[in-house]
Amino acid sequence: MSTPLLNLYQLQLFLAVIEHGSYTRAAEILHLSQPAISSRIRALEESIGEKVFDQIGRQIHLTDAGRELRLHAETILRQVANAQRSIAEIRALERGTLRVVATTTFGTYILPSVLGAFHRTYPGITLVMDVTNEARAVDMVRQDEMDLAVVGFFSGLDDMEIEHVLRNELFVAAAPTHPLAHKETITFEEFAACPLLLREQGAGTRDVIDRLFQERHFQPKVAIELRQNAIIKQGIMAELGIGVLSRLGARAELAQGTLVALTIEGIVMHRDWHVVHRRERKLPRAAAAFKTLLHKHLEDYDTTIH
Numbered sequence: 001m002s003t004p005l006l007n008l009y010q011l012q013l014f015l016a017v018i019e020h021g022s023y024t025r026a027a028e029i030l031h032l033s034q035p036a037i038s039s040r041i042r043a044l045e046e047s048i049g050e051k052v053f054d055q056i057g058r059q060i061h062l063t064d065a066g067r068e069l070r071l072h073a074e075t076i077l078r079q080v081a082n083a084q085r086s087i088a089e090i091r092a093l094e095r096g097t098l099r100v101v102a103t104t105t106f107g108t109y110i111l112p113s114v115l116g117a118f119h120r121t122y123p124g125i126t127l128v129m130d131v132t133n134e135a136r137a138v139d140m141v142r143q144d145e146m147d148l149a150v151v152g153f154f155s156g157l158d159d160m161e162i163e164h165v166l167r168n169e170l171f172v173a174a175a176p177t178h179p180l181a182h183k184e185t186i187t188f189e190e191f192a193a194c195p196l197l198l199r200e201q202g203a204g205t206r207d208v209i210d211r212l213f214q215e216r217h218f219q220p221k222v223a224i225e226l227r228q229n230a231i232i233k234q235g236i237m238a239e240l241g242i243g244v245l246s247r248l249g250a251r252a253e254l255a256q257g258t259l260v261a262l263t264i265e266g267i268v269m270h271r272d273w274h275v276v277h278r279r280e281r282k283l284p285r286a287a288a289a290f291k292t293l294l295h296k297h298l299e300d301y302d303t304t305i306h
């Protein structure tokens, strides 16, 4: 049978005996019997294969091995105390890391203010944030690059916990100079006849448009495919075509009149943002606190334009 490994308790007793100068005094202070201490020190000596004390008369003295062990024991117990302190700080949300990714509009217009509120509440937590499209955001959570994501809901999320956070209202955006701009409502055929500025595959906004066309057995006329809503907005204003945008991300342009909103007859376009994270992985404390704060922050959020 192999010798049992020396353990932290033995190291604590060993240091206590050194501190108090004898087994008897250490036993008194620690409310243990003297034989209990000596048998544990003997077990420690067996596990390292060396004696740690020499008894000279009633006095005990450290051996060379004992002196060496003392140095390491002090370091080890300090490290253990540090580890316990750090873990207690994580428990109390005084430190740790929050990793969150969101899709374009949510990440640009909502997430920063939620993270601001989170940071004010938990200033010791390091924030890691990214903004990308829906497919990539979910992938980042699956690969454990992020703790949670805010994305539109789509199929294939069976491995995720999913909670609704906010409606993402979409609209057809056109330049005020566009031939259809004077009409508030257009037919789907009029919409489909226009060159479109589209997001890339994997974007939730693109998915909405693709479905719309597939359901009606139409092909979109793609003017240009772009990865960023900000460039799509500029492209629409530059009369490259029309596009579909989140209302939330175009409030300023709609208010200024640099973009106009068109409605397609009989079609309401929206996609709901959800917070998602892996079902089988326990959500880290900081991420769980963020989720609670996110829901609270968005309780009264108004995405419509006035």
Ligand code: PGA
Pocket (backbone or CB within 6 Å): 102, 103, 104, 105, 106, 107, 132, 133, 134, 135, 152, 199, 202, 203, 204, 205, 206, 246
């Ligand atoms: P998307 O998501 O970037 O995947 O289109 C919608 C959004 O938040 O803008």
